Amino acid sequence: MRLVLVLGDQLTPTLAALRAADKAHDLVxxxxxxxxxxxxxxxxxxxxxxxxAMRKFASRLRNDGWQVAYTRLDDPQNAGxxxxxxxxxxxxxxxxxxxxxxxxxxxxxxxxxTAPLNIKLLExxxxxxxxxxxxxxxxxxxxxxxxxxxxxxxxxxxxxMQGDTPAGGKWxxxxxNRKPAKADLFLPTPLRFAPDETVQEVLDLVAAxxxxxxxxxxxxxxxxxxxxxxAVLEQFIQxxxxxxxxxxxxMLSGNPFLYHALISxxxxxxxxxxxxxxxxxxxxxxxxxxxLNAVEGFIRQIIGWxxxxxxxxxxxxxxxxxxNVLGHDRPLPALYWGKNTGMACLxxxxxxTREEAYAHHxxxxxxxxxxxxxxxxxxxxxxxxxxxxxxxxxxxxxAPNTLGMSxxxxxxxVASKPYVSSGSYIDRMSDxxxxxxxxxxxxxxxxxxxFNILYWHFLERHRxxxxxxxxxxxxxxxxxxxxxxxxxxxxxxxxxFLDRLDAGAPV
Ligand code: FAD
Ligand code: DLZ
Ligand code: SF4
Numbered sequence: 001m002r003l004v005l006v007l008g009d010q011l012t013p014t015l016a017a018l019r020a021a022d023k024a025h026d027l028v029x030x031x032x033x034x035x036x037x038x039x040x041x042x043x044x045x046x047x048x049x050x051x052x053a054m055r056k057f058a059s060r061l062r063n064d065g066w067q068v069a070y071t072r073l074d075d076p077q078n079a080g081x082x083x084x085x086x087x088x089x090x091x092x093x094x095x096x097x098x099x100x101x102x103x104x105x106x107x108x109x110x111x112x113x114t115a116p117l118n119i120k121l122l123e124x125x126x127x128x129x130x131x132x133x134x135x136x137x138x139x140x141x142x143x144x145x146x147x148x149x150x151x152x153x154x155x156x157x158x159x160x161m162q163g164d165t166p167a168g169g170k171w172x173x174x175x176x177n178r179k180p181a182k183a184d185l186f187l188p189t190p191l192r193f194a195p196d197e198t199v200q201e202v203l204d205l206v207a208a209x210x211x212x213x214x215x216x217x218x219x220x221x222x223x224x225x226x227x228x229x230x231a232v233l234e235q236f237i238q239x240x241x242x243x244x245x246x247x248x249x250x251m252l253s254g255n256p257f258l259y260h261a262l263i264s265x266x267x268x269x270x271x272x273x274x275x276x277x278x279x280x281x282x283x284x285x286x287x288x289x290x291x292l293n294a295v296e297g298f299i300r301q302i303i304g305w306x307x308x309x310x311x312x313x314x315x316x317x318x319x320x321x322x323x324n325v326l327g328h329d330r331p332l333p334a335l336y337w338g339k340n341t342g343m344a345c346l347x348x349x350x351x352x353t354r355e356e357a358y359a360h361h362x363x364x365x366x367x368x369x370x371x372x373x374x375x376x377x378x379x380x381x382x383x384x385x386x387x388x389x390x391x392x393x394x395x396x397x398x399a400p401n402t403l404g405m406s407x408x409x410x411x412x413x414v415a416s417k418p419y420v421s422s423g424s425y426i427d428r429m430s431d432x433x434x435x436x437x438x439x440x441x442x443x444x445x446x447x448x449x450x451f452n453i454l455y456w457h458f459l460e461r462h463r464x465x466x467x468x469x470x471x472x473x474x475x476x477x478x479x480x481x482x483x484x485x486x487x488x489x490x491x492x493x494x495x496x497f498l499d500r501l502d503a504g505a506p507v
Contacts, residue, residue, distance in 0.1 A: 005100035012270035016122040031071040035081035043215035083115035106318035134311030150304030173293035181250030188239035192221025229271035245294035251430035264392035309400035325411040342437030357391035369406030374454035379409035423449035457494035
C-alpha cells in the first residue's frame with residue numbers, strides 16, 4: 001500500500017499521481033490544513049474555492065472506487081500541514097511510501113522533500129510544455145522571449161496552424177487588440193452558482209476561521225466542480241470570446257470582468273484542462289463564431305504566457321522570489337489592503353479585488369503593478385499581496401508575473417522593458433480618470449496624477465539601467481528635452497508625493 005497525495009490545486013482525475021497509483025490497494029490523502037491556508041493571508045473566496053472543490057473532488061474519487069482519507073480543517077486530529085498529515089496517515093497505515101505530483105510552489109516541494117517519508121515526486125504533466133521541453137527551448141538562448149516560445153507551442157499543439165504556417169499568415173494579432181471599452185448594455189454577465197450544501201458548509205467554516213482576512217467571502221458564486229467550470233467556459237465562448245481581442249486591455253468602472261474568461265483559477269486548480277480550453281476556442285473560430293484576433297489572443301495567453309511563466313519559475317529555482325534588481329524597498333502602502341485613496345484607478349481595482357478576488361490582466365499590470373513599480377515598493381511585499389488576494393494565485397504563475405513581468409525585479413528575464421506608464425495610458429484605456437481626485441492632465445504639483453509625476457521620477461532614478469534600452473531610449477530623449485525647471489518641478493512633486501506615502505498620509 002502507498003499513500004497518494006492530492007493537493008488543493010491538483011483536482012484532476014488524470015493527475016500523474018493518480019495514474020501511477022493502484023485503486024485497489026493505495027490510499028488517496030487529501031487535507032485542508034492551516035499551513036496552506038495561512039502562508040499568505042489568502043482572500044476568503046480563494047480558501048473557500050479550494051476547500052469546496054477539494055471536498056467535491058474527494059467524493060468523486062470515492063464514487064470512482066478510490067479509498068480516500070480526507071481531513072477537514074476542523075478535524076481535531078488535523079496535523080496542520082501537508083507533511084504532517086502524510087506522517088499521520090503513514091503511522092495509521094504503517095507505510096511511508098508516498099506518490100505525489102510535484103507541487104506548484106518551491107516552498108511545498110522543499111517541505112515534502114525533507115519530510116521523513118519515502119516520497120516519489122512525479123512531474124505535473126497537466127501542461128503543454130514539460131520541464132525538459134522548456135529547458136530544451138531555453139538552453140543556449142541569450143534572451144528568453146515569450147513570443148518565440150509561443151510559436152513552438154503553436155507548432156507542438158497544432159493550434160491555429162495551417163500546415164507549417166500560422167492561421168491568417170501572422171503569429172500574433174495583438175496590434176488589433178487595443179480598443180478602450182465603452183459602457184455597453186450588451187456586456188456579458190458572468191455565470192454564478194448558488195451555493196449547494198457542500199459549498200455552504202465551507203463558507204460557514206471559512207467565515208468562522210478566517211474572519212480577519214481581507215476580502216469579501218459572500219456573495220459566493222464560483223464554480224467548484226468541472227461541470228460548473230465547463231459552463232463558465234461555454235458562456236465565455238458564446239458571449240465574450242468574440243470581443244476578447246478588441247477589449248482585452250480595456251478597463252471600465254463597475255465592470256470588473258468585461259470580455260475576460262474568468263477561468264484562470266479553474267485551470268490552475270485542475271477543473272479545466274488548458275489544451276481542451278484552447279481547442280474549444282479554436283473550434284469557435286473555425287465555426288465562424290469568433291474572429292481570429294480574439295481567438296489567437298486568447299490562445300496565446302494560455303499556451304504562450306501561462307506556459308512561459310511556469311517554465312521560468314521552475315528554471316530559476318527558489319531564489320527567484322528574492323530578486324530585487326532595482327533595489328526597491330518602500331513598504332507596501334496600506335491602500336493595497338483597503339485604506340481609502342483618492343486615486344480612482346487604484347481604488348477601483350483594489351475594491352473589486354476585495355469583492356471578487358479577481359482583477360483582469362491590465363488592472364494587475366498597469367494599475368496596481370504599475371503604481372508599485374513607479375513608487376519603488378519592495379517587490380517581495382508586492383509578490384505576497386498578489387499571492388494572497390487573487391483566487392488564481394499559485395506561486396508558479398503569480399511570481400514570474402509579479403516579480404518578473406510587473407516589477408522588473410528579475411532584471412528583464414520575463415519582460416524586455418519595465419511595464420510603466422504615466423496616467424495617459426490609464427486614461428486612454430479606461431473611464432477611471434473622470435472620477436479621480438487627481439488631474440490626469442496636470443503634469444506637476446500636488447493635484448497632478450501621481451502616475452504622471454512618478455513615471456519621470458522612476459526613469460530618472462534608474463537612468464543608468466534603462467537609458468540605453470532601445471525600447472526606453474525615446475522616453476529619455478523626451479524627458480531630457482524638457483525645460484530644466486519643469487523637470488525639477490516634476491521631481492519635486494514626485495518627492496512630495498512619496499513623502500506623503502511614507503508618512504502614511506492619505507494619497
Ligand atoms: P483572460 O484575460 O480571459 O485570459 C485567458 C487565460 O489566459 C487566463 O485564464 C490565464 O490562464 C491565461 N493568462 C493570461 N495572461 C496570463 C499571464 N500573464 N500569465 C499566465 N497566464 C495568463 N494569472 C494567474 O493565473 N495566476 C496569478 O497568480 C496571476 N498573477 C498575476 C500577477 C500580475 C502582476 C499580473 C500582471 C498578471 C497575473 N496573472 C496571473 C495573469 C493574468 O492577469 C490572469 O491570468 C488573468 O487576469 C486571469 O483572468 P481570466 O481568466 O479572466 O483571464
Ligand atoms: C491554496 C490552498 C489552500 C488555501 N489550502 C489548501 C489546503 O488546505 N490543502 C491543500 O492540499 N492545498 C491547499 N491549497 C493549495 C496549495 O497551497 C497548493 O497546492 C500549493 O501552494 C502548491 O501549488
Ligand atoms: Fe489613476 Fe491618475 Fe487617472 Fe487618477 S488621474 S484615475 S490616479 S491615472
